[in-house]
Amino acid sequence: MLALLFQWYRRRFSDPEAIALLIILLAAFSILFFFSGLLAPLLVAIVLAYLLEWPTVRLQRLGCSRTAATSIVLVIFAGLLLVMMLIVAPVAWQQGINLMRDLPNMLNKLYVYAAGLPRRFPALVDAGIVDVIVENLRARVTGLGESVVKYSLASLMGLMTLAIYLVVVPLMVFFLLKDKEQMLNAVRRVLPRNRGLAGQVWLEMNQQITNYIRGKVVEMVVVGVVTWIAFVLMGLNYALLLAVLVGLSVLIPYIGALVVTVPVIGVGLFQWGLGSDFWTMIVVYLIVQALDGNLLVPVLFSEAVNLHPLVIILSVVIFGGLWGFWGVFFAIPLATLVKAVVHAWPDTLHADEHSVEP
Structure with missing residues (x-):
């Protein structure tokens, strides 16, 4: 058994480049696993930087400098997001409030329909089971409403964090796009040589x-x-x-x-x-x-x-x-x-x- 394990180890880990890849993967996994909460703004910025890299490169090919291209793309992207927030978000939010108000009526209508099932299909549906299911749904909806209120109150405590993110993330995106090559070179210097x-x-x-x-x-x-x-x-x-x-x-x-x-x-x-x-x-x-x-x-x-x-x-x-x-x-x-x-x-x-x- 030990011989088989030793043979497998030699086959898979005798190459120094494989060891270097394993170290990089383990380090990346550990950082993300233990510090994902702290790195959330950076992750958001990286995703946005990947998204905005393509138009930035296209503007560079048209003759813009990297800094100018990055600034133009970020301004256009921020404008589109602002339009979406002003047009879509208020309507969707109001519809969500209306839906929460209509949930009790939906449950009553569901109860009326479900109450008739035992009479229509007495061999398949039991009236007691229908009552239990409906009451359970009502309790969950009530708990959902209370959870929404608690979340709304708790979210007020996170408004400052959100405000900080609204400032920090765009700055991160700007520098990730503008200084992309410098940052990649800095990362390469700390990686293994092989x-x-x-x-x-x-x-x-x-x-x-x-x-x-x-x-x-x-x-x-x-x-x-x-x-x-x-x-x-x-x-x-x-x-x-x-x-x-x-x-x-x-x-x-x-x-x-x-x-x-x-x-x-x-x-x-x-x-x-x-x-x-x-x-x-x-x-x-x-x-x-x-x-x-x-x-x-x-x-x-x-x-x-x-x-x-x-x-x-x-x-x-x-x-x-x-x-x-x-x-x-x-x-x-x-x-x-x-x-x-x-x-x-x-x-x-x-x-x-x-x-x-x-």
Whole structure:
């Protein structure tokens, strides 16, 4: 047994570049695991820097200096965010308040419908079970309302932190974009010298992360806008709020789409019942989801779709459990990183076999 372990160790860890890659991965994992909360503003800034790198490079090619290009891109991006906050956020917030007010009516309507099920299907549904389920839902909704109030009060304590982030994050993004090469050179100086294998993995993952962040933003906007237009044309209540939720759901592969379907179905049932309008809405919603999964995602994430769906779901669960939101957001790139490391990791046995071939 020990001989097998020693042989495996020699095959996998005899290359100094493999040891350097392992050290870099362990150091990065430890820093993110223990200091993810403190590094949240930096992570946000890095994501935004990846997103804004493409237009910055395009402006540089048009003759702008790096500093001027960075300033122009940040001003335009801040303006777009401000417009979104002034137009979309107030309407979505008001619709969310209205939805919370209508939840008791929705539950009463659900109770009336569920109360008739034992009479219609006495062999399948028990009246006692229906009462227990409905009462449990009412208790959860009441607890949800109290939690929202407590969260709102607690969030007041974090307004100062939010204000600091609104100042610190844009500054970080500006310097990450403007001094990109200087910062990369500074990082290279502290890395191990034998990092050829790590550099190979980094080049692949850098492009993957760039495409992934850009693709996720495009996917969120396209899915949210198309869903909003469809819901508005059908006259669905809370159309903008539900469209925002559907757009945000693409951050969590597979699981997000399943979770956001619940409020969409609930609002549709409360507004129309099991009529033709409800089923039309369901068909349109499923078409949007199908086009997203089978057309938009393969176009935007050509490399990511090579991962098996089970691998993606496990990545969401594992990395989400380790790093929360950021683990969920980067679940696919992290799974791709693991795949890239496994494929790039040297195997001296196979190398020796190839070397003796005629």
